[in-house]
Amino acid sequence: MNFLLRHPGVFLAAILVSMSGFRAQAQDIPLPVIPVAVFNITNYGATADGKTLNTAALQKTIDACSAAGGGTVRVPAGNFLTMPFRLASGINLHLDKGAVILISDDITNYPVAKNRCVDSITASGAHDIEISGEGTIDGQGDAWWTAFRADSKMTHRPYMIKLSDCTRLLVTGVTLQNSPMFHLVPQNCTDVTVRGIHIHSPTNAPNTDGIDPSGWNFLISDCAIDTGDDNIAIKPTAGRTPGDKNFAVLNCAFLHGHGVSIGGGSFNGVENLTVSNCTFNGTDSGIRIKTPRGNGGLAQNLTYEKLTMANVKNPIYINDYYPESGAPKDPSTEKAEPVTDRTPINKNITIRDLTVTNCSNAGTIRGIPEMPVADMTFSNVTISAMTGMKIYHARGIRFINSKITIESGKALTTYDAEVTGLDSTTVPPQP
Numbered sequence: 001m002n003f004l005l006r007h008p009g010v011f012l013a014a015i016l017v018s019m020s021g022f023r024a025q026a027q028d029i030p031l032p033v034i035p036v037a038v039f040n041i042t043n044y045g046a047t048a049d050g051k052t053l054n055t056a057a058l059q060k061t062i063d064a065c066s067a068a069g070g071g072t073v074r075v076p077a078g079n080f081l082t083m084p085f086r087l088a089s090g091i092n093l094h095l096d097k098g099a100v101i102l103i104s105d106d107i108t109n110y111p112v113a114k115n116r117c118v119d120s121i122t123a124s125g126a127h128d129i130e131i132s133g134e135g136t137i138d139g140q141g142d143a144w145w146t147a148f149r150a151d152s153k154m155t156h157r158p159y160m161i162k163l164s165d166c167t168r169l170l171v172t173g174v175t176l177q178n179s180p181m182f183h184l185v186p187q188n189c190t191d192v193t194v195r196g197i198h199i200h201s202p203t204n205a206p207n208t209d210g211i212d213p214s215g216w217n218f219l220i221s222d223c224a225i226d227t228g229d230d231n232i233a234i235k236p237t238a239g240r241t242p243g244d245k246n247f248a249v250l251n252c253a254f255l256h257g258h259g260v261s262i263g264g265g266s267f268n269g270v271e272n273l274t275v276s277n278c279t280f281n282g283t284d285s286g287i288r289i290k291t292p293r294g295n296g297g298l299a300q301n302l303t304y305e306k307l308t309m310a311n312v313k314n315p316i317y318i319n320d321y322y323p324e325s326g327a328p329k330d331p332s333t334e335k336a337e338p339v340t341d342r343t344p345i346n347k348n349i350t351i352r353d354l355t356v357t358n359c360s361n362a363g364t365i366r367g368i369p370e371m372p373v374a375d376m377t378f379s380n381v382t383i384s385a386m387t388g389m390k391i392y393h394a395r396g397i398r399f400i401n402s403k404i405t406i407e408s409g410k411a412l413t414t415y416d417a418e419v420t421g422l423d424s425t426t427v428p429p430q431p
Contacts, residue, residue, distance in 0.1 A: 029191050029219050032128035032168040034092045037071030039064055041080070048078020050102060055083040065091055070128070075099040075135060084111060084158070087123040095135025095174055103160065103180070105140040107147055116156035117180075127167040136175040137161070144180035145205050157181040157207075163189060172196055182209040183227070188237050189215040200226040203256040209233050210257065218247045226255035231283065233261040236268050236297065243268025243297060249275045259283045259312075262299055263290035264322045267342055269298040280309040286356075287315065289346055290322040293337060293368065296344025303350045315356045315383065316363030318373060320344045320393075327366065331392040331415040336369035343371050352379035359385040362404045362411065367393035369416065378402045378421075391417045 039061050046057035065071045070090020077098030087093060103120045104110060111118045123129055139160045147154055160179035163169060164187045175198040176183045183199050186192050194211060201208040205228035211220060214235040225231040231254040237243045249260060259280060262270050280286045286309045289299060309315045321327035328334050362385040367373035373394040381402040388411045389404060391397060399421035404411040412422055
């Protein structure tokens, strides 16, 4: 891979994959344009004691900044408690070093609209928005997780940051932690850069996804994500086709979590995804595609390269059953169903320069009888795992200069699959 950072936040990349002959040209991603004016929230009544509710002061600052044509809303050092508030076009929410925005964990009094808790920091239909700085946004999620464990049918928990149908977004530098549910959700957005942020929550915190993007032209780079669910999960777009297109995930470190995922739905399609120069350590999955019948679509031109995985349960997990508990244990019992516009189609997938060590299994690739996974190439892939890889309902799966080393059983088990370049027998462990 050859890429240039023309200047911070603007991405120009050309990815040359000589083995498959595939070339993906990434897009220039413009940054938001923010006016130079600065509005300090303490000048509008905010109190940094961690106890005083600052919702009105925060919103008043943002509204004043917006009315003046935009600028930076500065959050100085200190702990600022708040209920939900809204951003606007032309706003940079900047958190100084030592600044903490605390999302209220007062579940009883937390605002509810349309039968769900209001998301904590939002914008809709806006443009040129930035969230920046060395500070922290803390969702104080423990009370929410405890309530959810006691009653999974509770009112839908809030996302920490949800930006819907927005254009030119930048999230950089900040730490996002302990969200009640998903941390960062740029939904149906265009021209989005997420750079150098940290996201973390406990490993047992339910549904605490790191980044759940959908839309067009995304760069996610140099981030560290350690969560209780998907580290990154590309979600389906809504109301517009083509679906998700032009995603690059570069130089990221993933710790606990479910890896880099597509799904659970892909009904408007996912096209041109590159995941490169990333590490996975202790994640549940590494490369994951979860696109079930009835909620699937076309996922194609997916490139995963220069990756290292260690202590990962499922390094490669492509499964057209979600939840996976619905998959028959014996693939020979599966019945083909009629193909519809919601049938999952996963094809043109390249995995190269991947090193996997000390993993539970070598991977799972499981299509469905009416739509096998197609045209998938493993190049320079080395996997060391306890058990082998399973490939069911697949066509054109090619291994080139690749090896699977397992402790017992078969390195590869197949059913209704066309696989070349890898024996289905055990490769002896290396001394």
